[in-house]
Amino acid sequence: MKKKVLAITMAALMAASLTACGGGAKETTAAATTAEEKAEDTTAAESKDETSAEAAETEAAKEAAGGKLVMATNAEFPPYEYHDGGEIVGIDVEIAKAIADKMGMELEIEDVAFDSVIPEITSGKADMGLAGMTVTEDRKVSVDFSDTYAKASQMIIVKEDSAIAGPDDLKGVVVGVQLGTTGDIYVSDLEAEGTTVERYNKGFEAVQALSQGKIDAVVIDGEPAKTFVAETEGIKMLDEAFTEEEYAIAVKKGNTELLDKINGALSELESEGTLDEIVAKYITAE
Numbered sequence: 001m002k003k004k005v006l007a008i009t010m011a012a013l014m015a016a017s018l019t020a021c022g023g024g025a026k027e028t029t030a031a032a033t034t035a036e037e038k039a040e041d042t043t044a045a046e047s048k049d050e051t052s053a054e055a056a057e058t059e060a061a062k063e064a065a066g067g068k069l070v071m072a073t074n075a076e077f078p079p080y081e082y083h084d085g086g087e088i089v090g091i092d093v094e095i096a097k098a099i100a101d102k103m104g105m106e107l108e109i110e111d112v113a114f115d116s117v118i119p120e121i122t123s124g125k126a127d128m129g130l131a132g133m134t135v136t137e138d139r140k141v142s143v144d145f146s147d148t149y150a151k152a153s154q155m156i157i158v159k160e161d162s163a164i165a166g167p168d169d170l171k172g173v174v175v176g177v178q179l180g181t182t183g184d185i186y187v188s189d190l191e192a193e194g195t196t197v198e199r200y201n202k203g204f205e206a207v208q209a210l211s212q213g214k215i216d217a218v219v220i221d222g223e224p225a226k227t228f229v230a231e232t233e234g235i236k237m238l239d240e241a242f243t244e245e246e247y248a249i250a251v252k253k254g255n256t257e258l259l260d261k262i263n264g265a266l267s268e269l270e271s272e273g274t275l276d277e278i279v280a281k282y283i284t285a286e
Helices: 002-065 091-102 114-122 137-142 182-193 203-211 222-231 256-271 274-282
Strands: 068-073 081-084 087-089 106-111 143-145 150-159 174-178 196-200 217-221 235-237 243-247 250-252
Touching (some): 068 091, 068 114, 081 091, 087 091, 091 106, 091 256, 114 137, 114 143, 137 143, 150 182, 150 203, 174 182, 182 217, 182 243, 196 203, 203 217, 203 222, 203 235, 256 274
Parallel strands (some): 068 106, 174 196
Antiparallel strands (some): 081 087, 150 217, 150 243
């Protein structure tokens, strides 16, 4: 009897032991599963954070390397910059876009009066100025200039029956110019010799005044002069240039970082033949 009770007791103890062992295994397995799930969640969260961080870094890098490149111009100067419908187009615009592309930036155009282009740059409202702008000593006091990207001439427009045949004949007559241009600067030197200078905000306004007999001549850059003559009856452009000059891009005084980038882009565009291609789209070789 004692042996039978002992056997039953032992069996009960073994069963209890097995039950305890079985429960512990289940709890351990459950705990391990929970830990794994937590680890996976943590990994997923970390991966998401890393992706977000990388995206933020990429966006920040774009902003740092890119952003907007603001160009100040006066879109009254075909074929360099002018309005075509609701868009500003022209040689300077395409060159500016090509430079912005080289720099990984987006071009933004500010259309202002010509004599406001340099103030836009010096005040920091614009990064650079492309407006068929000639390099002069006076302008170099206010801004720095890039390498030359085009050569130009100041030409004389007169009525077809005019007695004016060249620059020397501008002394003592009434000459129209676009305010703030090199034509304005150079013709102003003739005021001491009796020349009257009439200044207009837009080049075509000076041409209109010539057609209406209000002035005797207009001095303006060669390419716009060709366009105005082609579009206006009764006027002509003289063969002899008033002056020869070069166009460059204006930037804020001392902004060597931007100037170096612009010059680097211009050099690449020239070596690639892109500058010539842009000019050829607007100016037909004679």
